[in-house]
Amino acid sequence: MKMSSNEYDAVIIGAGIGGLVCGCYLAKAGMKVLIAEQHNKPGGYCTSFKRGNFTFDAAPHCFGSYREGGMLRKIFSDIGIDKKLNVIRANPSDIIITPNYKINIWNNMEETIEDFSQHFPDYRDKIKQLFYLLVDTNPSSFSNFRNITFRDLLNYYLKNEILKEIIALPLLAIIGLPSSKISAFVGAKLYSEFLFDGGYYPAGGMQVLPDTLAMTFIKFGGELRLSCLVNKIIVKDNKVKGIILEKNEIIQSKYVISNCDARQTFLKLLGRKLITDDFYNKLISMIPSMSNFILYLGLDKNFQTSLKTGSAHYFFNHYSSEFAYKFVKKGDFKKYGGFAFRVSHDKSSIYAGMPAPFKNKIFWGNNKYHVMNAFIDRIEKYIMPDLSKHIIYKDAATPYTMYRYTLNYRGAAYGWLSVPSQLIIPEFKKPPFIKNLYMVGHWTTYGIGISGAAYVGYDTAKLISKNNDRQNNKNLII
Amino acid sequence: MIDKKVLENEIKEIISDVSGYNLEEIKPNTNLINELEIDSIKAIEITVAIEKKYKISVRDEDVPKIVTLTDAVELVYGMLNQKGN
Numbered sequence: 032m033k034m035s036s037n038e039y040d041a042v043i044i045g046a047g048i049g050g051l052v053c054g055c056y057l058a059k060a061g062m063k064v065l066i067a068e069q070h071n072k073p074g075g076y077c078t079s080f081k082r083g084n085f086t087f088d089a090a091p092h093c094f095g096s097y098r099e100g101g102m103l104r105k106i107f108s109d110i111g112i113d114k115k116l117n118v119i120r121a122n123p124s125d126i127i128i129t130p131n132y133k134i135n136i137w138n139n140m141e142e143t144i145e146d147f148s149q150h151f152p153d154y155r156d157k158i159k160q161l162f163y164l165l166v167d168t169n170p171s172s173f174s175n176f177r178n179i180t181f182r183d184l185l186n187y188y189l190k191n192e193i194l195k196e197i198i199a200l201p202l203l204a205i206i207g208l209p210s211s212k213i214s215a216f217v218g219a220k221l222y223s224e225f226l227f228d229g230g231y232y233p234a235g236g237m238q239v240l241p242d243t244l245a246m247t248f249i250k251f252g253g254e255l256r257l258s259c260l261v262n263k264i265i266v267k268d269n270k271v272k273g274i275i276l277e278k279n280e281i282i283q284s285k286y287v288i289s290n291c292d293a294r295q296t297f298l299k300l301l302g303r304k305l306i307t308d309d310f311y312n313k314l315i316s317m318i319p320s321m322s323n324f325i326l327y328l329g330l331d332k333n334f335q336t337s338l339k340t341g342s343a344h345y346f347f348n349h350y351s352s353e354f355a356y357k358f359v360k361k362g363d364f365k366k367y368g369g370f371a372f373r374v375s376h377d378k379s380s381i382y383a384g385m386p387a388p389f390k391n392k393i394f395w396g397n398n399k400y401h402v403m404n405a406f407i408d409r410i411e412k413y414i415m416p417d418l419s420k421h422i423i424y425k426d427a428a429t430p431y432t433m434y435r436y437t438l439n440y441r442g443a444a445y446g447w448l449s450v451p452s453q454l455i456i457p458e459f460k461k462p463p464f465i466k467n468l469y470m471v472g473h474w475t476t477y478g479i480g481i482s483g484a485a486y487v488g489y490d491t492a493k494l495i496s497k498n499n500d501r502q503n504n505k506n507l508i509i
Numbered sequence: 510m511i512d513k514k515v516l517e518n519e520i521k522e523i524i525s526d527v528s529g530y531n532l533e534e535i536k537p538n539t540n541l542i543n544e545l546e547i548d549s550i551k552a553i554e555i556t557v558a559i560e561k562k563y564k565i566s567v568r569d570e571d572v573p574k575i576v577t578l579t580d581a582v583e584l585v586y587g588m589l590n591q592k593g594n
Contacts, residue, residue: 170542171573173549174556216553455553457527477550486550497529 039065041286041495042274044261044300047075047437048481049472050290051244052488053495055110058251060496065282066253067274069260074241075290075437075472076444077481082424085329085380088237089428089436090444092373092382093121093343095225096482102224103482106489110251112243117234119376121341124230127197128346128414134197136226140166143227151194161188165222173216178451181218182210196350201226204345204371206445206479207321207359207386209352217449217479224482232341232376240481264289264300270466274300286467286495290488293317293447293459293474294440307464317453320479322430322442324364324387326406329380329424336415341376345369346414362388364402365409372410381418383410387430389441395429403427445480446473460487461494469495511589517582523558524578527551537579559585565592 034040041057043050046068058064072078076090096103097118107113123135123143132150137143144162148155161184167173176184181202185195199210202218205225210218233239245255263275264287273283289296297306297314306314338344347369349355358366364385372383383406403425411418433442447453453476460475462468471488473479478486517537525532528545541547547555552575556567559581565588575581 169573170547170549170552171575174552174572175569177553177556216549455550455557457554457558494529497531501531 034063035283037280037282039063039273039282039284040499041065041288042067042282042284043288043290043471044264044274044296045069045075045290045472046073046241046245046255046257047290047472047484048077048241048244049475049484049488049491050075050288051241051248052106052110052485053288053290053471053492054248054253054255054488055244055251056489056492057495058248058253059110060492062496062499064248064253065284066248066255067259067261067276067282068255068257069438070436071258072238072241073245073255073257074238075484076433076439077237077241078436079236079238082327082329082426085327085424086236087327087329087380088382090323090325090433091237091481092232093124093229094231094237094240094481095229097231098228101228101482102486102489106485109489110244110247112247115243116239118231119234119341121230121232121339121343121376123339123342125201125226125343125345126339127200128344129197129200129350130348132197136201136229138230140227147194147197151191154189154191154194157188158194161185162222162227164188165219166227173219176215176219177454179215180211180451181213181215184215184218185210193350196352199352200347200350200369201345203352203355204347204369204386206449207356208449209356211353212356212448212450214449214451214454216451216454220483221480225480230342261291261300263302264296264468266301266305266465266468269305269464271468286469286499288469288471288491288495290470290472291474292438292440293470295438296470296474297462301465301468305465306462310458310462310464313456313458318448318450319441319443320445320448321359321386322389322433323384323428323444324402324406324430325428326383326403327380327424327426327428328383328407328418328422330378330421331423334378334421336374336378338374338414340374340378343371343373344414345371348413359386360388362390364406370406370409372414381410386444389430389434389443392431395431399427399429402429447476449479460491511586513582513586516586516589517578519562520559520581520585521578523555523562524581527554527558535578537582538577540576541578542576555581563589565589 040062041064043066078089122138125136127134265272271287430442456476
């Protein structure tokens with residue numbers, strides 16, 4: 032049966048990494064797919080922007096899970112883009128700096144264990160056991176982490192408080208939670224997929240990833256519409272029928288996959304009336320993850336540094352993720368006492384970030400420049416003397432900026448807060464009360480970051496393809 | 510007391526939902542990890558779905574023992590029996 036031009040097998044709302052990956056698989060399987068993205072470029076948070084001669088990565092500044100057999104490697108090879116991308120990898124991928132320690136996370140696990148053990152020789156065996164547990168690929172050993180915190184896991188292996196904090200600090204810098212709050216499952220996955228297998232970077236900037244995915248999607252026959260805001264998901268008899276775009280343009284579709292914010296999806300695009308009371312209560316009680324304050328610095332040609340370029344650095348002037356969390360939640364960045372930063376591979380720019388509370392538009396309108404300049408002062412004080420002499424361009428993204436470009440609720444950087452009680456809630460990925468509606472991306476509670484979002488996109492495409500084949504077979508038999 | 514065959518069908522439904530595999534592809538001795546692509550996230554999803562449906566709490570040390578559908582059925586059957594007593 033031939034479809035009319037406004038009729039699709041699947042429409043995907045949002046061209047984030049999850050939506051693009053899902054779209055590539057579905058289009059490759061022969062389905063007619065439309066991706067509608069409200070921004071003027073694909074990527075969601077994974078974008079880059081140009082200012083003068085500088086190219087800055089907007090939010091993610093590297094990716095993980097790209098080892099042989101890693102999830103992102105599998106996905107890129109399935110859709111045939113692994114050979115097209117020029118991926119470079121920093122070694123060490125990550126560096127933890129505190130007043131008394133500088134510890135590297137190397138591409139090679141044994142070297143990383145050696146680095147930690149040199150500073151904490153009494154714990155050599157325990158460090159090794161813990162790190163190998165974190166990369167254990169047996170699914171059932173990870174299931175045991177579902178109800179506990181990362182702190183519980185650390186307590187089981189280690190007694191030294193400083194060592195426990197050093198292991199917890201990168202997680203605090205990345206997702207803004209102390210070890211006592213973060214789910215052990217998420218903490219373990221961040222270590223195995225983003226730190227121990229991290230530091231990958233596409234030559235040309237992070238925008239290369241979504242651009243390559245978008246081009247591949249189009250090559251498979253998919254249609255991508257940019258600057259295209261979706262207003263409504265059409266539902267009839269508890270089954271999706273399509274979407275409504277601006278100017279009341281109606282798109283018919285058998286499947287609707289939302290790669291946008293969960294609240295937008297359920298409260299705005301579907302509407303309160305279409306969701307069950309139980310789910311509504313669940314949705315409004317869920318806590319989003321922290322947002323970020325990100326600093327973009329363009330540097331002159333005389334800038335020199337002994338710091339490793341391309342590596343992500345996590346600096347803290349203390350050893351208490353609890354203390355830091357208490358203050359960063361309120362927006363007290365000085366007492367937070369830390370930040371993450373990366374000098375670009377070519378030394379032309381610096382990306383630096385801290386977790387930050389959403390507050391509101393007016394707060395950030397009034398405080399952006401003050402927070403930005405105080406941030407530069409702290410980097411100069413602790414890490415790079417004379418930095419400000421070399422800055423020729425500076426700007427920052429506040430949590431409000433994060434919201435404005437992506438419509439993520441409260442500018443959340445990682446979907447829902449990664450606490451054990453908010454881990455893996457199936458209703459978000461496949462709402463049971465509306466047939467043929469799916470969600471992909473970090474709001475599903477199934478994965479965060481680039482590789483997490485990509486995983487959910489891949490997995491959902493697989494479920495949809497299987498479901499579709501089943502329905503088509505049934506129709507053939509009848 | 511719940512019938513074992515009924516229990517098997519119910520758990521098979523859960524595994525089918527989570528994995529995307531058809532009911533007829535899930536045999537009592539099918540290896541969930543190797544043959545149905547159950548990864549760590551899906552293993553949790555199945556465990557949580559079972560816990561919710563039967564109002565039980567699967568012990569951490571029991572999770573690795575679930576390799577096949579039969580293992581899951583036996584475990585849940587045992588726990589429901591204990592609960593009944």
